[in-house]
Amino acid sequence: MTILNRERLFAASLHLRQGDAQQAKAVMLRRDGDRFIAAYDPERASLDTAAVLTRALLSSERITISEVILEGHDPDLTALYGAASKLLLDVEITSGPRTTEPTVKVRSQDPTQATYFIPEDWDLSEALDRLPAAFADARPEVARNLKRIEQAKKDSGGKIDHALDVVAVLVLETDDPDGVYDKVLHLLHQVRTARTTEAAPATAA
Known part of the structure; x- marks a missing residue:
């Protein structure tokens, strides 16, 4: 593995905003200097899905995203996404019965494939407060x-x-x-x- 490369030294931010049904694709991505801007059509892709797909695409091109910044979204949700992204975590707000409290789960042997699962009725500011402990439970040494x-x-x-x-x-x-x-x-x-x-x-x- 090449530990250091130019992309890691100059990591970029990802700005996510809502688009509309008139855009050609469910998620439209463009580069603007040292940041990427993605607009998603909420009728075709949820925020969670748009964030995961965009980060995966950029990762496949060896581009490190240092922070995910939501534009025009709820402030608590924006803060949560920002904090989670700095830990290389995706965010998924779920209604599944298996998730009863905010939990970080690593989905594979790849440490970057990890998600912060949050029950849909959970207070987002509390989920943000619980993030450090949830991350430490999943990846204690890191x-x-x-x-x-x-x-x-x-x-x-x-x-x-x-x-x-x-x-x-x-x-x-x-x-x-x-x-x-x-x-x-x-x-x-x-x-x-x-x-x-x-x-x-x-x-x-």
Whole structure:
């Protein structure tokens, strides 16, 4: 697996808004600079479906979505989608009898295939409050490492926030914190060695 690539270093946001029946497809996607904008026809695709399909399409093109931002939707729903997307979670509001409380479930061995299931009659602000605990139950090791990364951001005073955000995404995607740290440290060592070599005075012939 290639842990670091340009797409991961420059992750994009996905903005979701309602379209209408006149658009050619159920979900219309376009790029606007460092963000993607998707308009969905609610008669042909639910919000949940539009978000899942769009993220899956972009993922297949090796594009990392750093955040899903809903436009023109309920504020509590918007906040929930934003927080869940930062943990690489899809959101599904379900009426099924198997889901009695907000729960994160990993659907396959791929750690990015995880969904935050919420009963349809559940208060969305409470579901948002429960998200960290639900995520920690499903992926405890990753949750612990994300807390460490957040603490490192505070300790550094914001000086290396972007680099630490990239590390957090890598940990979420790979489910291998130690492997990510080893790779990042190896790259930092290579950079330091290269700079030392460049700074060394040339030896006289």
